[in-house]
Structures are given as C-alpha cells and as structure tokens.
Amino acid sequence: MAVAVALLVGTLVATGFALLLGRSILRQIIGLALLSHAANVVILMAAGLRGGVPVIGVTRGPLTDPLPQALILTAIVISFGVTAFLLALGYRMHLFGGGEDGDD
C-alpha cells in the first residue's frame, strides 16, 4: 500500500510543480494547492499506514499514530488560509485590468 500512496505523492508533486512553473496565476495557485495535498499525505504516511482509528474504546486492535493526523489538520487549515489569501491576491493583481498572465 505504501508504494501506491507514494506514487500518489509523487504525482501530486510533479503535477503541482508543472502547474506552478506555468504561466497563468490561477493555475499556479492550483499547483500550490496540489503541493499542499502532497505534503499532507506524506505526513500521514509517517503514521505507518497501519492501525485503526485513534478513538479509544472504538477500535479493536492497535490504534494508528494520532500525531500525524493532528499535524495534518493544522497544516490543512493553514494552507487553506494561505490559498484563500492567494486567490485574493490574484484578484488584486487583476484589479486594474490587464491580462491574467503571471509574468511581466
């Protein structure tokens, strides 16, 4: 299973950068969002991809490591905030007319 998820991470990073290295602002933001997803998934992988839901008394058997999940929660919220900000910034760049082109 780890391989599959790792491939996912790799794909997200590759596509994320591909978009980020492109030209249009909005696509760059999409690319950044993909990168954030990749980072979040990688963190979850640090829990070892085994174990059950970490709620005591609900799961039978070993519980998965709760720490990465907490970290991801924080990371998701933070990147959400920044993404929203970026969109507003993109809007501001557009505010006085002109193209959406990210460069020059």
Place this chain on the structure above:
Amino acid sequence: MTREITVLPPLVIVVPLLTAVLLLVGPPRRVSRTLGLAAVLISLAVATSLVAVTRGGQVLVAQAGGWAAPYGISLVADALAALMVLIASLIALVGLLFTIAAGRDDCFVASGWQFLLAGINWAFITGDLFNLFVSYEVMLIASYFLLTHGTTRRQAREAFIYVAINLVASTFFLFAVALIYSATGTLNMAHLVERVPLAPAGPVRAGAALLLAAFGIKAGVFPLYFWLPHAYAIPPGGIAAFFGGMLTKVGVYSLFRVFTIVFPSEGPNVVLLWSAAGTMLFGVLGALAQEDIRRILSFHIISQVGYMIMGLALASQLGIAGGIFYVLHHIVVKSGLLLVGGAIEETQGSGRLDRLGGLARTNGPLALVFIICALSLAGVPPFSGFFAKLLLIHAGLAVGQRAVVAVSILVSLLTLMSMLKIYATAFWGPGTPPRAPARLVVPAAVLAAITLAVGLQPQVLYSLTSAAAGHLVAPAAYVSAVLGR
C-alpha cells in the same frame, strides 16, 4: 543547569498576540498607538530580563498545556533565543515609532505589526519542530498582510512571487517534518538531539537537506534568495526596516539552532561554506547593480547573510559566536539604514539615486546616522561591523579556511564601494533638498548609537554571544533543561 518552569518565555508571544487582537477591532488612533507601543515595550522588558537570566548559562523552559516534554510543546529561552527576542522587540519598537511618525499606522498596520512580532518571537522561543513550522506560517502570513495592503498591481505581482516561493518552502518543511518524525518518533528539538544519532540515516539526511532548503529560502541564502529584492522593495520605511532587519534572521536563527544541536557537523561544513561565499559575493554584486537605495539595501541583506552563514559553517565556537554577533550587529545596522532610506523616501518622494543630491547639506543628523550605519555595514571601525568582521576573519583563519576569508574581505571592500556610492551621490553633491523632520530621524539615530557603542566596547555583546554559542556547540545543558534529566 537548573530547570525552571517559568512564565517569561510565553509572554513574548502571548502579549503581542493579544494586543494584535485588540487592535483588530479598530480602536481610535491614540488608543491603538498606546496599546501597540505598550505591547512592544512589555516584550522588550521581558526580553531584557530573559537575557539577564540566561547569560549565566541558565535555560528557561515552559511547557504549553502543562504537558511535559517531549510529548508536549516546549517553549525554551536559552541565551541565543533571549538575545534574538531582545533584538526583535527593539527593532519592533524602533520601526513602530518610525511608522507612527510617518503617519502610516492605520489599524491594519498596527494589528499586523503585533502579529508579526508575535510570530517572530514564537519562532525564536519554540522548541518543537512542527511548532516552528506553525510559527513560520504565522510570521509569514503576517508579513504577507503587511506587505500587500495598499499596494499597486505591480507590487502585488512582486508580492505573489514572495508568497509562492514561501509556500514551496513550507512544503519542503512539511516533507522534512514527515521524514524526521518517521525516523525518530519525536518532534521536540531537545529530544531530537538525543535521537538523531540513533535514527536511520537516510530519512534524517533527506530531512536535514530539506530543512536546509526551507530555512535557506527564508534566510536569503545563495542560490535561494530571489524573492527577497522583490519583496523588500515594496513596503514603506518602518515596515521595511522590520522586515529587512528581522525576517531573514529568523531563517538564519533556525539554521543556527538546527544545524548545530540537531545536525551537528564535525569540522567546517563544506556545503554551507560554499553557500556562504556565493551569498556574500552575489549579494554585493547585486547591490552594485542597483540604482535605488531600497533595492541596494535589499541586496546587501543577502550579502550580509552570507557572513552569518560563514560563521555557522566554520562550526567552531569562535565561528558561531562570531556569526551570532554578526546577526545582532547586522539587524541593528540594516534596520537603521532602511529607516534612513524610509526617511528619505518620505521627504523626497523617491529613493532613486539619480533624483537625490546634497542631502548632507540640509539633513546633517540624517547624514551622520547614515554614514555611521553604512560604515558599520562595510566593517569599518570604530563601529560594531568591524568587530563582527574581525571575529569571522579570526575564526576563519584559525581553521585554515582561507578562501572564504578572502571572499569575505573582497566583499566588504565592495560593500564599502556601494555605500560610498550612495553617500557620494545622495548626500554629497549639489542640491538643497527638504529637511526630514526629527521624529523620522530619531528611531534610526537610536540604532546608530548602538552600533557605535558596541564598536567602542564590544565586550558586553561578545560575552553574550559567546555564551550563546557555547550552548549550541555543547547542547547538553539545553537538552537537560528541556527534558528534565
């Protein structure tokens, strides 16, 4: 070393944070100014006592939530952290005074200022790797905020570059966290000191490399600094001084913290040495290519960071002490220069060299402040920059690193050339430009006085930085203070 649970370290975060919140709701100007200054002064006072306590080697630790390390988040004030918080509060104060004097403190700026200070102090105080990430994000978004409100479209584009690159850096950071946690099972820095040597080398190395990149981007190290000149040319004087003085130094601080205690190196770190040389050189060349005071100074930030990294790269106590000394000296001087630049822009309307001249004639005190800070930047005695440079040269030659010392000397000469270019063009020469009001000059003058004082009597600062370096080179005290063993 005794371990004391104390209230001081968290205060430097919580007080500005709360003040930021209060200022959000938009109280009248006078109230907001009083509150803002009060918060910064409290932070300064706390920082001073932190420095006083930690100079003898003591480490103060507070555990958030009362949960013990290493599973709770530690807030640690050792000598280095205390010094950094002190200088951050000082610059916050001086910059805020300038911003108020220039009339640019609307409620957004006032609140954002406190948030930024909170974030910066947070990064210095936290002893947890992921919490460091969070503090970076607080600091960054506060900087995005201060950077972008009230900007033009062109400036927004430069800001976009800044934000995008930092987001990439954050991604690197998170990958590094994943790698390190997977390999060591902990995020607490003191705990990492114990566990890293025992953990599988592959993920640890990769994590260290990613952290190097993430911090390096923030610090403005070669070849990662491209966002800097764009971003720092945007905001007005006071904000620019806060940014230019402190933001990159958080990255430098993280490098110092992590690459001494968590990932120590035996002997000089070659990668960092090369990077330092490249940073010094490319930075100063970039400065020489500019024609606007603000942009010149931005590139000099990059160049001077190279010196700090050189100190770190030498990995000896003398080198690290020299590096920390350099950090503190540079923050003072760079902020001073940026405030002068800000004063010039506020009164002349432009910082372009081809539009300035004869400033020394009508702005005597401003010229004096400028030349003091400029010479200090170039390492000319009798200012702090001289001793900073001397320490690094001494440390470098003591371990036989001649090449990088030669580069540092060449760069200081070029830095002098650059500063003289500004002085000869803008301050000398014909012209009788308007006079900048005293309230815009005083904040910078305070900083100039400091650099002179340190230059005349370096012992005080040096003993502090030497103590701080001692902790980094031999982290046993830090570790035992945090982990309680």
Place this chain on the structure above:
Amino acid sequence: MAPLAGVLAGRLRMHPGWVAATVPAGVLLATVVLTPAVLGGQAVRLSLAWLPHLDIRYALHLDGLALLFSILIAGVGLLILIYSAAYMPRERELGRFYAMMLLFMGSMLGVVLADDLVLLYVFWELTSLTSFFLIGYRNEDPAARAGAVQAFIVTTAGGVAMLAGLVLLAQSGGTWQISELLERAGTIQADGRYPAILMLLLLGAFTKSAQVPFQFWLPSAMVAPTPVSAYLHAATMVWAGVYLLARLLPVLGGTPLWTGVVTAVGLATLLAGAGLALVQTHLKALLAYSTVGALGLATALLGRGTPEGAAAAMVWMLNHAAFKGALFLVAGIVEHETGAREVWRVSGLRRTMPLTFALAIVAVLSMAGIPPLGGFLSKEAAFDAFLPQSWPAAAAVVISGALALAYGARFLRVFLDPRPQTGRPAGHRMRNHLPAASPAGGHAVSAARGHDPSAVLWGPTAVLAALAVAFGLAPGVLEPLAALVAEGIGGIPHPVTLWHGLGWMSLTVTGLSVAAGAGLLRAEPLAHGLAEAMRPLSTGRLYDGLAAGTLQAARALTGAYMTGRLRNYLVYIVGTTLVLVATGLVLTGVAAPLGLAGLESGPTVAVLVAMTAAVAATRLQPLLGAVLALGTVGYTVSLIYLFLSAPDIAITQTVIETVSLVLFVAAIVALAGTDAEGARPRSLTNGLLALAAGAVSAVLAILVADVSRMPRVSEEFLARAAEAGGRNVVNLVVVDFRGWDTLGEISVLVIAALGIMALVLRKARPVRRGADAAPMTSPILRVVATLASPIIVAYALFLWATGHYSPGGGFVGGLMIAAALVLRVEAFGGGRLRRRWDRLMALGLLIAAAEGLIPLLFGRPPLKHALLHVGTLHVSTSLIFDLGVLLVVIGAVMSAIRALVETG
C-alpha cells in the same frame, strides 16, 4: 591619553582654528615632557582591557619610534592649524573641518602609539576615514567626491588585506600585542604562513604610502584644501605605511623576502614618483608625485633592514616634513593670493611676494639636497645606508636628487620671470582630476600679481623652512631620536652621527646631482615623451577600469538571473533542493521496502482516481476544468484519509475542499475571460524538473512510510487521554496536548481573513454597499433555509461539544455554522452579512489567547486546561479553547465572504 584627547576634541566644533590649535599644542607639550624618559631608554605604557575573551587590549606604548612620530604629528599639526586659521574661507562650515582635522590627528597618534594590533588597525582605518571626509570637504565639486572615494577605497583595499595579515600574525605569534611579538620573531619568520603575512601587511603599508602600483590616489587627493594636503598627504598619513614597516621590521624584517620586495618597490616608487613630478604643471600634483618619490626612498631604506637604514629613513622623513610641508604651504599661499594652481598661470611672483619666494627657495634647495641644508644630510645618510651593499640603490638616490632639483626649479617658475616663449609649457596631465584654477582666480596668463600674505600664513611656512635649515646646521637635535629608533631595530645601542664633514665622496655626488639636474631642465621634451609612452601603464587607469568593469559585470550578472519570473526562480530553488536531497540520499545508500504487498482495493482505486485527476488538472484547457480536477483530487484524498483511519481529517478536508472550490470558482468568475495558458508551449526544463521533483518525492514518501522502530512520543498521548478527559485522541492532541499549534493555526486564519479584507476592499474600512440586494425570491430556498439552518447549527454545536469523544471539534463545527449562515444569506439577502464578523473572529482568538495568558498570571503553564467533573461527565476547559476556534472559523470565513460580496 593623547589620541583620546584628539578624538574627543574633534567633537568641539568651535570656529577659529586657534581654539583647535590648542590641542596639538597640548600634545606637543606632553610629548616633550615625556621625551627625557623615553630617551633614557624607558618606554611609557598604558594598557586597558578591551575584549578580554580574545585578549585584545587597548594598549598604548611610547618608545623612540612612537615619540619621533608623535612630535612630527603634533608639531606639524600645530603649524597647519594655525595656517588654516587664515587660509580657510569663512563661509564654510568650519567647525566640521576642524573637528575632522583633530579627529585625524588623534587617529594618527593612535596609529603610532598603539601596541595592540587590533587597536592599530582601528586607528589606521580611522585615518583613512577622516581623510575621506577631509578630501571631500568641498563636496559640490565632483573632482573632490571622486578623489575622496578613490583614496578611501584604495587605502581600505590595502587595509582589509592588512587586517587579514594582522590576524594571521597574531595567530602565528600567539598574541595581539606588538611588544610581545617582538620576542617571537624567530617563530613567526619560520612559520609557513610568514610569506602570506608579510605580503598582506605590505599591501596595507604600500597602499597607505602610495607606493607603486598604488600611487595614483595621492595626486587625485590634491583636490583637498591645502592644509589637508600638507598635513595628511605630505607629512603624516602617508607616512603611516612607513611607520608600519619600521615598527614591524624587528618582527618580520631581515629575511630575503622582506629585503627583496620592500627595496624593489621602494626604489621603483622613488624613480617613478620623481620622474612623474618632473612633467607636472599643477603645483600640488607636482608636490604630490614628489612626495611619492620621497616615500619610496624611505621604503627602500627600510627594505635594507638595517639599523642604519631605519635611522636614515627617519631622518629623511623629518627633513621631508620640513621642506615639503613648507612647499605645500607656499603652493597654498600662491593659490590663496593669486588664484592660480598651475605653473604657467602666473609668473614673476618674486617681485610681489619676495618673502614667499625666499622661503620657497630654501625649501627647494633642501629638497634637492644642497648643503648645508637638512635635505643634504638626509640624502647623505641614505646614500651611506645603501652604499656597501647596493650600488643600484645608491645610484637611485643620486638620480632622485637630480630630479628633485629639476622639478624644484619647475615649481619655482611661478616666481621667475616668464620665458621668451610665453604661453603654456607642455604639461603632462597624468591621471588626476584636478581643476586648473580656483574659483576666485582668473584664467588668463597674467603677469605678476598678488602680494605677500599675512603673517598667519607665512609664519608656519617660515617655521618649516627654518627647520629645514636647522636640521642641516644643527643635526644634533635629530641624532638621539634616530639613534633610539636604530636601537629599536638592532637591539643594541646605535649612535647616529649625521655630519661627516664635506668628504670628497659627498661633494662629487652632490656635484653630479646638480649637473644632472641642470641637464634635465633642458631635456624637457624628452621627459614628456617618456611620460607619454608610459601612459598606458598608468595604474590609475587600471583602477578606473576595474571599478567600472566591476559595476558593469555586476549589472550584467544580476540582470541575467533576476528575471522577475517566478518560473526561473523556482527552477533554481527546486533544482538546488533536489540536488541537495538526492546527494544526501545517494551518499547514505538507502534501501527501502518496495513491495506491492498490502495493496487494498478500496484505497488503491482512490489513489488511481486522485492521480488521474491531478494529471487532468495540468492538461485541461478551460480553467473551470482544472479547478474541478483539483476538487476531485481533494475529495478523493479525503476518501483516502478515511481508508487510512483518519476520519477527523477526512471530514475537515471535505468541508474545506468545498469552500475552496467555491472560492476558486468565484475567482474564475472575477478573472473572467483571461487565460493565456492555451497557446504557449511548455518548456522542456519545466517538465523535467517537475518529473524529477515528483520522483524524488515518491522516494521520500516511501522512506517516510518505513517508520523506524523508535518509540513514538504519541504513545504518551494514548496513555494520558483519560487525564485530558477524552477518547478521540486526535482531537485531544489538537486542542490540548498540542494546543499551542492550534493557537498558531487560528492566528493564521485570522490574519489571512484580514489580509483578504485588505486586498479585496479598496479602503481600510469596508465600504457599505447595497449588499442587501434583492434576495433570491425562491420560496423553497427560504423554507429550506429556515428549517435547515437551525439543525445545522445545532449539529455543529454538538460536534464541537463532543469533539473529545468522537470525530468533530471546533473547527468542523465552525465551518458548518458558517455554511448555515451562507445559506441564510442566499435565501434572505445580505442583511446578515453586515455584522462585524471580524469582531467575532477577534473574540475567538482572544478567548484562545487568553487561555494562554491567564494561567501565566497565576504562575501556571500557558494553555493548561483543567478537568471538571460534571456528574458522570468529564469536561475539560479545553472546550473553551475549542470555542475560540469555532468563533474564529465563523468570523474568518464570514469576513472573507463579506469582503468578496461587497466587491462584487
């Protein structure tokens, strides 16, 4: 004490030079008082701690060498300051001038008195610094600015090299104190670093003393006011290099390297300087080159490394100060009275300025080495010092004497009657920026003008000229001091006698000199031709070229990589990072499990879908398509979280993805009609880089999944869950164990919302627009909204309250409430929007941060929560914290939405 006084007095900005002159007078007095002690063989010392950690001290040391220099500095200083009282025009800011002069004097004294290498350097650079301000005194003049900058840079270039040398010297000798280094000369000279040390220090000395090839800054510096030129650039500062050589001779001298390099450079300078002086027409430039030559002679004498050489150098220096100082002052008088600065502008001044003429003649004769003046004696001493070993050097002395006569005569031209062929004699302008006439003067060739100056001006000049005579007639004054210096070098008492009588050797030599000099006077065209031929070799040109070239290169280089394009920057950044990571991995040789075992169908399908969607996002042309692809990725990843036992994240991610989609779509709508993506081809580099990054990330991910055997700190969380009062460990971590992270997280939300408000609104305060536009009239929607929103809110509150026990918590609750509110807005119009949502989020953050502060006030750790027992329920005060989170979320989301809506 003395340098401190000078430095401090620099602060006194009182006007007349008279007040300033009291300082050097005081210093002179002090040195005279101390002279007997020093002559008796006992040095006067002072030592204070400065940087004890490194054993750098503020240490001063007055011995014979220092005493000699001190007398020179203070004495000449006194005379110059008196002179400037009359010379400097009234309308300038005189206070600054005198302050700088005194500051300089203090620094110069510091150089010669310093016993600590670092202290020496500090004063050394201070002299360069004060020189900069003094040269640039008349800063409206571009020549002054250029000259000042050039001088500063050249001397500092040597200075920083010297610093490295000093550090190496201290490291080699184990101490920063010169007096201690003297004892370790043997070790130092045997050290492998010795050549480097020597060359670096020589760089410093040679740049300061304008030796070839660094001599070009001195003539350019002549734009300074004449008192400055006379004091700094003839008598004191430029001799600092000579001082350094003399001071370090016992430590570093005596080796073949020393003798070879120093003598060679000195001799070259001697000849070059004298030769160039001959072809100058600008009075001060002539004197400047002559000074260069004089410095060369002193350097060569020190290069010999013998006590006789050193003594001769000192005697030469003092004599030079007398006659050269006098000549500079004469040049100043000429300029002051007639406005002329060049030889051909005036003539016949001997009639109108007879006193000045007389003084000038005396000085020139001493310069040319004519007995019985002081200059003669010092030339003799030099000749004798060279003679046994070094015939070429002795010959050079003779030649320089001849040249001195020739250019001295040239200097005197202003006093003589005009030549038959009137008009401008060919003058050779070497690299200097000097203007030809002072603003006050005219510019036609004028006949005799001017008059003898006031006593204040000719007084000091006369004193110097008189000294030139006195040194010749009564050399006994100089002998004890010179002897002291020689003893310092040789280690044994070394008496010096200067007057050997007029032996046949000296007469012949002098005669030769004079004859040659006279001959040279006739051979001017030849000299000019030579100078022209040498012009391409001018190092001044080289310097200018270097400086310009550096700027050019800097511009080209920086322009090349600072393109302003995010793309390029990312290539460098990501590329470097990949290299770093990959190198680290390769060097460690990782082995990671790559098995396909454990593949479960559900998650694998989700993974595949997500991957496809991601690729689709890059390929789809319409923006909306790309955004929807992103949404698909987000939802699928949520699903994967669910499969991987992370329900809290799954819920959060789903809700956030939805909100994000809404924002993205809104952005597309706002940026309608502009999409440049389609037509441009993608670059290969970009694609390769992205693929490489992806590959490396995948590898890293596999490494991450291979969790090490070390125990996790999170095991403590599981163990202490009860103590924290809950069962949903993830929520416990977020709100309690690592609440400090969450505090930061909500701060980020607040600031982000603020940022969005600031960006999207035109003014600082939100503008009230007709936000309560006609609500959607659909009654169904209104019914749904009325019914659904309370339910949603209730459920949201439930989630908040039970977060500790099952997936949920403040964040999700807040998002749901926000969703409910938006629903109501859609249904009923924007009235709701007009509340101050930013106040709500402020309140939320306030609550959370207060939980951080309040415990501190009681001496408890921040964010420490308490567990309350309500019946059978355990309720933690972290609920309050979570409430803060809830409020922040609502406030932030609603603020952002309101901002978006109000801008349309």
